[in-house]
Amino acid sequence: MKRVSLTQYLIEKQRDKGLIPGELRLLLEVVARACKRISYSVGKGALADMLGEAGSDNVQGESQKKLDVIANEVLLEANEWGGHLAAMASEEMDHPSLIPNRYPKGEFLLLFDPLDGSSNIDVNVSIGTIFSVLRMPSGVTEPTEQHFLQPGTAQVASGYAVYGPSTLLVLTVGDGVACFTLDRETGSWWLTQDRMHIPVSTKEFAINASNARHWEPPVKRYIDELLAGKEGPRGKDFNMRWVASMVADVHRILTRGGVFMYPRDAREPDKPGKLRLMYEANPMAFLVEQAGGACTNGSMRTLDITPEKLHQRVAVFLGSKEEVERVTSYH
Numbered sequence: 001m002k003r004v005s006l007t008q009y010l011i012e013k014q015r016d017k018g019l020i021p022g023e024l025r026l027l028l029e030v031v032a033r034a035c036k037r038i039s040y041s042v043g044k045g046a047l048a049d050m051l052g053e054a055g056s057d058n059v060q061g062e063s064q065k066k067l068d069v070i071a072n073e074v075l076l077e078a079n080e081w082g083g084h085l086a087a088m089a090s091e092e093m094d095h096p097s098l099i100p101n102r103y104p105k106g107e108f109l110l111l112f113d114p115l116d117g118s119s120n121i122d123v124n125v126s127i128g129t130i131f132s133v134l135r136m137p138s139g140v141t142e143p144t145e146q147h148f149l150q151p152g153t154a155q156v157a158s159g160y161a162v163y164g165p166s167t168l169l170v171l172t173v174g175d176g177v178a179c180f181t182l183d184r185e186t187g188s189w190w191l192t193q194d195r196m197h198i199p200v201s202t203k204e205f206a207i208n209a210s211n212a213r214h215w216e217p218p219v220k221r222y223i224d225e226l227l228a229g230k231e232g233p234r235g236k237d238f239n240m241r242w243v244a245s246m247v248a249d250v251h252r253i254l255t256r257g258g259v260f261m262y263p264r265d266a267r268e269p270d271k272p273g274k275l276r277l278m279y280e281a282n283p284m285a286f287l288v289e290q291a292g293g294a295c296t297n298g299s300m301r302t303l304d305i306t307p308e309k310l311h312q313r314v315a316v317f318l319g320s321k322e323e324v325e326r327v328t329s330y331h
């Protein structure tokens, strides 16, 4: 059967459905090429001295792994000359990176977590790149951090690459969720699943249960009911998975359903959660909703949140609609 390549998929979204402008197609193809480069570096691991600490901290005060720094540089270098971007923002950089004046600027803003789940790098567990695309507000020539602060509903595309047994690219341009598998021999991305769908109900949940004593009452109640299983109020048994790599957990949920939770907790009461709104929660929320699921921060739809800071954190409850609605209703 003739497979559809990423390029053909995007050209058809552009030409046949008029869904995306050529500039956005070019941007997504460049991001896919950068993810391919990152996949090769991740795959080399210890053989190319890619593992371990970079010896620096990022703006969040988190120690950076070598691959965090490499992935960030690969995405910056790949995207600065194309002419389709006005600026980029990354978990690894305090402020947005403007396109150098020697290159033309475009109408899009790219945000990314270059390598999410980096605590898993040195133990060879799946990690990934998460990205989100916004439009520059019209009439703005010099982008600032303020211009990035748009609600998740303003995203024109979002996606992730997961560097696992296979390297996959999962993306949406607002017309369903498509999954592409990297053919390492030819370097091509081939459509291997279109219109991914999250089952409305599930028996699988994902949360870091070691934080249970720090959870707020609604989360404690919801999880206790899942743990009570068949004899409890839910009347069925549940299974648990926690990869501690959001991309891996979200990909599992997009593939077979489930609910992923990273609630705020009492360890840092001034923080609304651990995950970042702009380049973790929002891109994943766009994908999840496009696949028939739901994503909230415990009280409201994630995509409706009006951002105040580029690196702001948020609580995340995403996945099978029935479960997200239930745990949200307990708040």
Ligand code: P6P
Pocket: 116, 117, 118, 119, 208, 244, 245, 246, 247, 262, 274, 275
């Ligand atoms: P914990 C990875 O560091 C990450 O940002 C997400 O990918 C993941 O879901 C979460 O943090 C894991 O957090 O507290 O379980 O290590």
